[in-house]
Amino acid sequence: MSTSPASARPGDLPTAVTRYLEAHRAHDTATAISAFSGDATVTDDGRTYEGTAAIEAWLARSSVEYTYTTTLTGAERVDETHWTATNRLEGDFPGGVVDLNYRFTLTDGLIERLVIEP
Numbered sequence: 001m002s003t004s005p006a007s008a009r010p011g012d013l014p015t016a017v018t019r020y021l022e023a024h025r026a027h028d029t030a031t032a033i034s035a036f037s038g039d040a041t042v043t044d045d046g047r048t049y050e051g052t053a054a055i056e057a058w059l060a061r062s063s064v065e066y067t068y069t070t071t072l073t074g075a076e077r078v079d080e081t082h083w084t085a086t087n088r089l090e091g092d093f094p095g096g097v098v099d100l101n102y103r104f105t106l107t108d109g110l111i112e113r114l115v116i117e118p
Contacts, residue, residue: 005084008075016110017083021102025070027063029056037110044116066093073099081106 013021016035023031033056036042042049042058049058068091076084085102098118105113 005076005078008077008083012077013075013083013085014104014106014109016106017085017104020111020114021070021072021085021087024059024063029059029063032059035111036114037107037112040110040112040114042114042116044114066091068093 020032020035023029023035033052036052036055038052039050040052040055042055044058044062049055068089071088071090072085073088074084074086076086078084083104083106085104086099087102088097088099090097100116100118103113103115103117104111
């Protein structure tokens with residue numbers, strides 16, 4: 001029997017997800033990377049980054065590439081290990097405003113996989 005995603009309050013998000021989102025918003029790369037497992041992957045803008053060194057480089061680059069604000073607009077629990085956080089980004093990037101889904105897969109309390117897409 002499959003379960004349907006359930007809306008969640010932002011405060012219901014797992015600790016690793018909250019730590020990542022808050023650190024990313026604050027451009028705190030060291031804290032953001034601590035939310036990931038050692039062999040995690042991130043897919044963003046059609047590119048996949050594997051392992052903490054590649055993810056750390058992606059985080060550092062993405063924090064200075066554009067100036068933007070991030071607002072958490074929704075959260076959803078798919079199951080115990082899969083969560084989606086929807087963020088509205090507004091800034092000086094092409095288009096200026098975008099709603100992005102951050103799809104998290106957790107293993108042992110850390111982010112194993114993150115896919116960011118509209």
